[in-house]
Amino acid sequence: MSEKSHIDQVSGVETTGHEWDGIRELNNPLPRWWLWIFYATIVYSIGYMIWFPAIPLLNGNTPGLSGETNRGKLQAELAAVAQEREAITAQISASSLEEIRDNPELQRFAAASGSSLFKVNCSQCHGSGAQGGPGYPNLNDDDWIWGGSLEAIHQTIAHGVRFEEDDDTRFGEMPAFGRDELLERDEMTQTAEFVLKLSGQSHDPAAAEAGQVLFEENCAACHGEAGGGDVEAGAPALNDTLWLYGGAKDQILAQLNQPKHGVMPAWQQRLGEVAVKELAIYVHSLGGGQ
DSSP states (O other), X not given: OOTTOOBOTTTOOXXXXXXXXXXXXXXXXXXXXXXXXXXXXXXXXXXXXXXXXXXXXXXXXXXXXXXXXXXXXXXHHHHHHHHHHHHHHHHHHHSOHHHHHXXXXXXXXXXXXXXXXXXXXXXXXXXXXXXXXXXXXXXXXXXXXXXXXXXXXXXXXXXXXXXXXXTTXXXXXXXXXXXXXXXXXXXXXXXXXXXXXXXTOOOOHHHHHHHHHHHHHHTHHHHOTTSOOBTTTTBOOOSSSOOSSOOSHHXXXXXXXXXXXXXXXXXXXXXXXXXXXXXXXXXXXXTTOO
């Protein structure tokens, strides 16, 4: 210990000789093992920068001796997956909907792929579980406006509903009985009472009796005399408890007065034939398909 050395009275440790405002720095060197690890990390980082792309440049970065990047690995993995999918996708393209449904391997693949496509393209309207909502059909039940067979579902998905850009789109329109003065207010009320009767709801019997005649004259051509609907015309059933725009009296009157007409895109133009087949298989597999 030199004559100039100073020992801290509290800790008994020699100080370095540095002093700031009366505060002295204790001379506590880092452990040797810590220093060697620190030096090793420096050496490792230099090796990393040499081996991997790492150092930013004006128009990119150093390529590194390995040339390996996470982006490159991802592209290679995606290419491998696409190659594996190519064979089964070709089978789906060449197979009919019934052949896909009856082939367990194709059915599993198509339903899984269709589920992913549904989440990306359809869930925004029909819900993540295809449960639908006001104005958007539930795809899990047995009520189908345009039919629930595989072919019917495929047709609807492929060409959409009231989608003007597709010549083969589904199209059906309900008259605006109130707005266009086709029925008087009292006549619409009577018709609504009969629709309530068809669906087993509380109603005014006298008004419903008068409404039956109006219904047969104005509505039965599409909805059927018993309110069973017509998938060819896109007319929903009125004799159950499933309603697209609500089954309360005021909601029925609103639809009679100025009906709402939903629109669905034609997905074949956007996604292609294979994707539409996969979506049809998936929707049909939800349990409501006929």
